[in-house]
Amino acid sequence: MINSEIKQVMADENQNESIQKMIFSEGLVLESGQKLSHLEIAYQTYGKLSTTKDNAILICHALTGDQYVASVNPLSKKSGWWSRMVGPDLPIDTNKYFIICSNVLGSCMGTTGPRSMRLDQQTMGYWGVDFPTITIGDMVNAQKLLIDHFQINQLFAVIGGSMGGMQALQWAVSYPDRVYAVIPIATSSFHSAQNIAFNEVGRQAIFSDPDWRNGNYWRYGVIPSRGLAVARMMAHITYLSEDALNRKFGRRLQETMMGSSSLILGEMFQVESYLHYQGSNFVRRFDANSYVTITRAMDWFDLSQNYNGDLVKAFSHVQSRFCVISFSSDWLFPTSRSRAIVKALNRVGANVSFVEIVSDKGHDAFLLDEPDLDLVISGFLAGIKRQRQLKNNAS
Amino acid sequence: MINSEIKQVMADENQNESIQKMIFSEGLVLESGQKLSHLEIAYQTYGKLSTTKDNAILICHALTGDQYVASVNPLSKKSGWWSRMVGPDLPIDTNKYFIICSNVLGSCMGTTGPRSMRLDQQTMGYWGVDFPTITIGDMVNAQKLLIDHFQINQLFAVIGGSMGGMQALQWAVSYPDRVYAVIPIATSSFHSAQNIAFNEVGRQAIFSDPDWRNGNYWRYGVIPSRGLAVARMMAHITYLSEDALNRKFGRRLQETMMGSSSLILGEMFQVESYLHYQGSNFVRRFDANSYVTITRAMDWFDLSQNYNGDLVKAFSHVQSRFCVISFSSDWLFPTSRSRAIVKALNRVGANVSFVEIVSDKGHDAFLLDEPDLDLVISGFLAGIKRQRQLKNNAS
Numbered sequence: 013m014i015n016s017e018i019k020q021v022m023a024d025e026n027q028n029e030s031i032q033k034m035i036f037s038e039g040l041v042l043e044s045g046q047k048l049s050h051l052e053i054a055y056q057t058y059g060k061l062s063t064t065k066d067n068a069i070l071i072c073h074a075l076t077g078d079q080y081v082a083s084v085n086p087l088s089k090k091s092g093w094w095s096r097m098v099g100p101d102l103p104i105d106t107n108k109y110f111i112i113c114s115n116v117l118g119s120c121m122g123t124t125g126p127r128s129m130r131l132d133q134q135t136m137g138y139w140g141v142d143f144p145t146i147t148i149g150d151m152v153n154a155q156k157l158l159i160d161h162f163q164i165n166q167l168f169a170v171i172g173g174s175m176g177g178m179q180a181l182q183w184a185v186s187y188p189d190r191v192y193a194v195i196p197i198a199t200s201s202f203h204s205a206q207n208i209a210f211n212e213v214g215r216q217a218i219f220s221d222p223d224w225r226n227g228n229y230w231r232y233g234v235i236p237s238r239g240l241a242v243a244r245m246m247a248h249i250t251y252l253s254e255d256a257l258n259r260k261f262g263r264r265l266q267e268t269m270m271g272s273s274s275l276i277l278g279e280m281f282q283v284e285s286y287l288h289y290q291g292s293n294f295v296r297r298f299d300a301n302s303y304v305t306i307t308r309a310m311d312w313f314d315l316s317q318n319y320n321g322d323l324v325k326a327f328s329h330v331q332s333r334f335c336v337i338s339f340s341s342d343w344l345f346p347t348s349r350s351r352a353i354v355k356a357l358n359r360v361g362a363n364v365s366f367v368e369i370v371s372d373k374g375h376d377a378f379l380l381d382e383p384d385l386d387l388v389i390s391g392f393l394a395g396i397k398r399q400r401q402l403k404n405n406a407s
Numbered sequence: 408m409i410n411s412e413i414k415q416v417m418a419d420e421n422q423n424e425s426i427q428k429m430i431f432s433e434g435l436v437l438e439s440g441q442k443l444s445h446l447e448i449a450y451q452t453y454g455k456l457s458t459t460k461d462n463a464i465l466i467c468h469a470l471t472g473d474q475y476v477a478s479v480n481p482l483s484k485k486s487g488w489w490s491r492m493v494g495p496d497l498p499i500d501t502n503k504y505f506i507i508c509s510n511v512l513g514s515c516m517g518t519t520g521p522r523s524m525r526l527d528q529q530t531m532g533y534w535g536v537d538f539p540t541i542t543i544g545d546m547v548n549a550q551k552l553l554i555d556h557f558q559i560n561q562l563f564a565v566i567g568g569s570m571g572g573m574q575a576l577q578w579a580v581s582y583p584d585r586v587y588a589v590i591p592i593a594t595s596s597f598h599s600a601q602n603i604a605f606n607e608v609g610r611q612a613i614f615s616d617p618d619w620r621n622g623n624y625w626r627y628g629v630i631p632s633r634g635l636a637v638a639r640m641m642a643h644i645t646y647l648s649e650d651a652l653n654r655k656f657g658r659r660l661q662e663t664m665m666g667s668s669s670l671i672l673g674e675m676f677q678v679e680s681y682l683h684y685q686g687s688n689f690v691r692r693f694d695a696n697s698y699v700t701i702t703r704a705m706d707w708f709d710l711s712q713n714y715n716g717d718l719v720k721a722f723s724h725v726q727s728r729f730c731v732i733s734f735s736s737d738w739l740f741p742t743s744r745s746r747a748i749v750k751a752l753n754r755v756g757a758n759v760s761f762v763e764i765v766s767d768k769g770h771d772a773f774l775l776d777e778p779d780l781d782l783v784i785s786g787f788l789a790g791i792k793r794q795r796q797l798k799n800n801a802s
Contacts, residue, residue: 220633
């Protein structure tokens with residue numbers, strides 16, 4: 013067993029806050045063939061693992077998310093990003109389930125990524141721009157080490173939205189017998205040309221910032237904050253629907269700017285002020301090299317790539333039950349992408365439910381107050397739990 | 408008459424190319440109240456003005472367009488941006504019509520804008536970032552000076568796509584008796600929160616470039632080329648549909664990159680290379696201050712603004728015949744915006760046709776090979792010409 017190679021730590025990071033971590037000194041071989049000689053995975057758990065270890069749910073976070081799915085992030089002091097969904101008596105009920113959420117490989121909240129110290133060289137320093145190219149598959153392989161550590165034979169469910177949904181799908185394909193059920197939300201089996209294009213413009217905004225310094229900004233004590241803010245602002249537009257933006261802001265002006273004559277450079281419309289806030293807030297919490305690394309992993313994502321472009325073949329060995337969820341106003345990963353997943357799963361005779369939730373909130377709907385989403389997730393979990401019990405009782 | 412104040416020039420610009428220009432030494436009072444003490448309008452004409460001056464068509468260009476609608480741009484050496492539409496025996500037939508296309512106020516192809524010399528101060532210099540805030544109404548008012556100079560009592564038609572369509576609509580509202588017919592294509596009666604958001608991110612990319620130098624880059628002999636390229640790349644995504652991007656590029660890789668291990672910073676997908684080309688090409692031909700000025704004018708655009716937000720009231724005095732055209736895959740100015748225009752025009756009993764052209768080419772479809780667009784425009788022009796003749800014969 014790999015247990016011997018693992019140290020569980022409560023690391024005192026810079027911020028004097030405890031971060032729960034698992035250290036895998038054997039490292040991880042990446043899909044590119046390159047080897048990370050040292051791997052740390054930061055994670056959080058909620059609820060209690062049953063004695064038979066049959067109640068574990070892995071929640072996978074999105075591009076800029078973190079492991080604090082239902083508890084306060086000690087750095088940002090913000091409450092958990094899905095605390096409306098995960099907790100006692102909530103749709104993903106911590107009275108019933110043991111929830112695991114780990115920071116993805118390549119990120120910057122404790123798991124090994126570009127902001128981690130490089131331990132494979134004599135010269136001390138961060139990975140920075142030299143952090144290897146990773147894939148969604150690598151993220152999942154890292155998570156699997158964590159699940160192995162917990163000696164969980166089969167996850168009851170893997171749940172994730174957006175890039176988290178990509179990981180959920182990858183779990184079903186990479187480890188078919190390790191996942192009882194999968195809930196991919198607002199996601200896609202591949203990154204489209206438009207998805208790639210938006211990511212690339214964000215990266216170019218970062219690279220254009222003189223403080224990027226070829227990715228070695230950390231050596232100079234600076235961060236490419238302007239470029240990263242522009243990248244975030246642009247991405248944020250893609251997370252919201254046009255209707256949501258119209259409803260929230262319309263063409264309303266910032267009150268402070270009314271009557272001002274400095275129209276060209278100042279903030280004017282509320283939507284602009286909102287984007288500026290999103291941008292400046294983001295640069296305080298997220299690493300630019302992580303942003304580049306993870307957006308690249310998303311761009312690379314195409315489940316059918318190793319199967320001659322045939323998604324049906326990619327799904328040919330899945331054993332999980334699926335509940336695929338999309339939102340009607342999501343234009344980043346529109347419902348048509350979910351339908352393509354469902355169609356391919358149907359072709360292999362998989363057990364699959366599909367729900368398109370009518371919402372005007374756009375891609376971000378999965379993070380927001382959408383009562384229908386709560387009902388679908390709690391209902392699906394209850395249903396498959398009952399099915400599994402019936403099956404176990406019968407056998 | 409204002410003729411006495413006008414000098415027609417064939418100005419020898421830096422590039423040793425002749426640019427056709429009209430100089431209005433009386434200047435122009437802007438909607439903001441500020442006065443431009445000196446106004447130059449660069450324009451091109453095609454075809455021959457009839458003796459009764461009843462065959463003039465004004466074509467209004469889009470954000471980054473120019474007056475070279477059907478002839479080679481002497482700076483970029485590119486053929487006219489609508490040369491497939493405007494010319495002898497083409498849908499907008501220069502054998503029949505006298506075509507006028509002028510560079511919009513605030514642009515950088517000869518008409519007064521941020522890149523023009525400022526003549527109202529003792530110190531010599533360019534307008535640059537001090538160029539006043541302008542509106543779509545100001546652009547139209549400048550065009551009207553040109554039309555007055557030609558002593559054209561009534562334009563047979565005003566035609567424009569995107570921001571050109573905004574100008575066409577503004578003409579119908581500002582000068583109802585001066586326009587016989589209006590063809591607004593792929594446009595909107597207002598800029599939405601999402602439209603504003605994309606423009607603002609583009610501007611922030613420009614402002615983030617250290618070579619922006621608070622808009623005074625020209626003083627330092629630099630241009631904010633990286634920021635401007637990012638702005639253009641992002642805008643370019645919004646001009647194309649997801650389907651068009653998938654068809655054109657899909658997930659295909661650049662051949663030169665196959666097998667390369669420099670995946671993080673290099674170009675990889677064809678769509679990325681395409682965007683880089685669009686970005687770097689753009690900065691050679693367009694001025695950053697003009698980009699900021701004109702995107703601001705678009706953001707300000709809301710035809711209903713002076714009418715308590717009531718578009719019907721805005722249209723209450725229109726006298727023109729309208730042919731409103733949208734494209735099914737345009738998500739920047741979707742068909743719903745055209746429908747809203749048509750609905751308001753119907754409410755005031757205006758003569759209005761509406762066509763949604765089924766196309767997967769997105770917003771840019773109006774510039775591309777869309778035979779249906781050719782048929783609609785040539786058919787509408789022929790129809791209203793016949794109507795006018797019948798009316799004139801009857802009276």
